Amino acid sequence: MGDRSRYRYIAPVALPTPGALGKTGAWRVLKPVIDYNRCTKCLICWLYCPEGSITVEEGRPNIDYEYCKGCGVCANECPVKAIRMVREE
Amino acid sequence: MRNIKVLTGNWAAAYGAKLARIDFVSAYPITPQTSVIEKLAEFIDKGELKAKMVRVESEHSAMAAVIGAAAVGARAFTATSAQGLFYMYEMVWWAAGARLPIVMGIVTRALAPPWSIWTDHADFLALRDSGWILLFARNAQEILDTIIQAYRIAEDEEVMLPVAVGWDAFIASHTAEPVDVPEQEIVDEYLPRKKAFSHMLDVDNPFSLGNLAFPDSYMEYRWLIDRAMNAAHKAIVEADREFGELFGRSYGGLIEKYRCEDANVVIVMMGASSGDGMDAVDALRDRGYKIGLCRIRAVRPFPVKELREVARTVDAVLVLDRAVSFGIGGTLGSEVKAALYPLKEKPLVFDFIAGLGGRDVDARLIERLALRVYDVLDGKTEVEEVEWVDINPEVVKA
Numbered sequence: 001m002g003d004r005s006r007y008r009y010i011a012p013v014a015l016p017t018p019g020a021l022g023k024t025g026a027w028r029v030l031k032p033v034i035d036y037n038r039c040t041k042c043l044i045c046w047l048y049c050p051e052g053s054i055t056v057e058e059g060r061p062n063i064d065y066e067y068c069k070g071c072g073v074c075a076n077e078c079p080v081k082a083i084r085m086v087r088e089e
Numbered sequence: 090m091r092n093i094k095v096l097t098g099n100w101a102a103a104y105g106a107k108l109a110r111i112d113f114v115s116a117y118p119i120t121p122q123t124s125v126i127e128k129l130a131e132f133i134d135k136g137e138l139k140a141k142m143v144r145v146e147s148e149h150s151a152m153a154a155v156i157g158a159a160a161v162g163a164r165a166f167t168a169t170s171a172q173g174l175f176y177m178y179e180m181v182w183w184a185a186g187a188r189l190p191i192v193m194g195i196v197t198r199a200l201a202p203p204w205s206i207w208t209d210h211a212d213f214l215a216l217r218d219s220g221w222i223l224l225f226a227r228n229a230q231e232i233l234d235t236i237i238q239a240y241r242i243a244e245d246e247e248v249m250l251p252v253a254v255g256w257d258a259f260i261a262s263h264t265a266e267p268v269d270v271p272e273q274e275i276v277d278e279y280l281p282r283k284k285a286f287s288h289m290l291d292v293d294n295p296f297s298l299g300n301l302a303f304p305d306s307y308m309e310y311r312w313l314i315d316r317a318m319n320a321a322h323k324a325i326v327e328a329d330r331e332f333g334e335l336f337g338r339s340y341g342g343l344i345e346k347y348r349c350e351d352a353n354v355v356i357v358m359m360g361a362s363s364g365d366g367m368d369a370v371d372a373l374r375d376r377g378y379k380i381g382l383c384r385i386r387a388v389r390p391f392p393v394k395e396l397r398e399v400a401r402t403v404d405a406v407l408v409l410d411r412a413v414s415f416g417i418g419g420t421l422g423s424e425v426k427a428a429l430y431p432l433k434e435k436p437l438v439f440d441f442i443a444g445l446g447g448r449d450v451d452a453r454l455i456e457r458l459a460l461r462v463y464d465v466l467d468g469k470t471e472v473e474e475v476e477w478v479d480i481n482p483e484v485v486k487a
Contacts, residue, residue: 010249010313011188011288014300021301 019067024051028070030085032063038082045074045083096268098261101229102168102194102254103128104268105236107138108276109192112163115143115154119173120206121258122196126168148173152180152193159189160290160298164240164283168194170258171212172201178215184251185220185314187299188288190243191251192236193221197360198258199446207447208258210359210412214388214420220314222252222321223388225359229266231340232256234332237271240280241328247320249286258447260361271336279335322390341384343392348374349381349399354462355436357396357425358409359385362450366409369455380459385421393428400429405437407462409455411444418442418475439465443478454478 014020034045039060046054046061053068054061063074075083096104102125106114114133116126132138141158145151148169155165169177174195184191197213199205216223222242226232232254239252256262288298302310326342333339347367349355358366363384373380383399385392400406406429410419417423422440429435441458444450458478464470 009288010317011298012186012300012302012306012310013288013296013298015296 023066024069025064025066028065028068028088030070030072031065031088032068032070032072032075032083033086034061034063035082035084036060038080040080040082042079044077044079048073048077092270092272093267094270095265096229096233096270097124097263097265098226098229098232098256099124099196099263100128101233101268102236102256103132104270105233106166106192106194107132108233108271108273109166109237109240109280110164110277110282111138111140111166113141113143113155113158113165114167115145115151115158115165116167116169117145117148117151117173119148119170121198121262122168122170122173122194124262125194125196129166148177149180152177152184155191155193156180156184156187156189159184159191160187162283162285162289165189165191166193167191168196170196171198174212175200175215181216181221182219183299186310188249188314188317189251190240190249190283192239192243193251193253194232194236195253195255196258196262197255203446205446206258208260208360208411209445209447210255210410210420211445213253213255214412216253217389217420217424220250220318221389222248222250222318222325223255224252224325225255225386225388226261227256227345227361227363227384228261229264229268230338232261233268233270234336234338234340237276237280238325238328238332240283241331242321242324244283245320245324245328246284246286248317248324250314250317250321255360257361269336269338275335279332318390322387322394325387325390340386342395343385343387343390344395344399345384345386346399347382347384349383352379352381352402353404354378354380354407354459354466355399355403355405356380356382356407356409356455356459357385357421358382358411359388359421360411362409362411362444362455365450365452366455368452369459372452372456373459378459378463388421388424391424391428396425396428397432400432400436401434403436404466405439405462407459408438408440409444409450409458410440410442411450413442413445422475437465439472440475441478442475 408422
């Protein structure tokens with residue numbers, strides 16, 4: 001459909017914008033930390049992250065702590081238990 | 090040449106959805122809706138209908154699935170009833186808020202407890218504030234025709250709202266009647282392929298639909314739904330008129346008027362029993378009573394203009410309600426009163442609650458109630474503002 005900005009929207013839509021709700025990383029209580037020695041780069045965490053806060057850099061997952069809300073889905077889904085949830089300092 | 094088939098109301102609904110060339114069906118079985126989906130599954134299995142059938146684990150998911158399908162531009166259909174509808178209630182509001190032109194059949198059934206599988210209109214009428222367009226059909230033919238009309242209305246660019254089409258459990262859903270099944274080519278002419286719309290999801294240009302609105306814009310999206318509902322008024326009338334031109338049948342738009350021309354009393358009712366209401370009108374007309382009937386076909390948008398036009402010249406309106414809003418009266422009766430209140434010269438409005446949980450509403454009952462209204466007009470008797478018809482004292486005694 002090409003450029004959508006010219007359309008009149010009758011329904012509530014939002015174009016993907018990082019941080020539309022501010023820096024949601026501040027909501028976090030527990031912080032996921034990837035142990036890259038165990039990580040097999042399967043990218044299941046990247047696929048499951050409901051916030052799009054995991055990006056792929058040079059083939060391996062990278063957590064954007066500015067926006068990660070600390071939900072723990074990645075840690076739960078990691079098949080090799082390479083992600084640990086640690087308490088925020 | 091006419092293609093007459095003997096169909097139940099539910100099968101007529103399935104034929105309507107098939108003729109509308111739906112792309113997607115998702116539903117969870119619930120009595121008495123189940124045979125709608127069974128028939129659609131059969132069409133798909135035989136290769137007569139090219140649609141995707143998604144089996145789900147609940148009605149909530151059934152509505153979520155049609156929302157997803159409609160959001161990417163598919164023509165989506167589902168059907169439900171009573172408890173099933175209430176299980177999908179959250180997603181029902183979501184469909185309207187996201188402005189998705191879904192069509193849903195609702196085989197009306199009384200709500201539990203006490204459990205019942207028989208008709209009344211409480212489930213259907215609970216959608217009044219949801220933003221869905223609410224149409225109610227009387228018989229198998231009208232069910233088929235209204236489902237086709239519903240897609241025309243829902244997909245109208247000025248409307249873009251989901252449409253629920255209701256019909257009575259068993260009386261309409263499981264009664265077989267001769268139904269004129271229209272030719273596919275003429276339906277295609279009436280209902281072209283669904284067009285792309287601005288908030289349709291597109292993987293090449295991603296955005297999220299139905300997201301957060303802050304207090305500075307939430308109200309505007311509700312206002313847009315209300316504006317679309319006003320546009321739906323015109324769309325319903327036009328969809329019905331053009332349907333009449335192509336198929337030789339139409340239903341009067343938002344209301345069907347029966348012998349109202351010179352009436353001094355008018356019955357207002359909805360659904361399958363309206364046929365009995367028309368029989369009662371005929372019987373009373375034969376005895377010299379100037380009585381007519383307005384069958385409510387659209388509950389949302391409500392036929393305010395049409396009812397005022399009829400009510401302006403009558404002495405009394407008799408509302409026959411198959412649903413109750415506890416603490417105020419009949420659901421339809423309350424709506425009729427609200428619609429007529431701004432009239433300077435108002436008719437009396439009598440609200441009779443009858444036929445809940447599938448109790449029969451036949452011509453004799455309607456005739457009896459109408460005669461009581463005439464007695465009130467003649468000063469011979471009085472009735473309460475809202476009256477429950479024929480409450481059995483044996484059941485309610487302490």
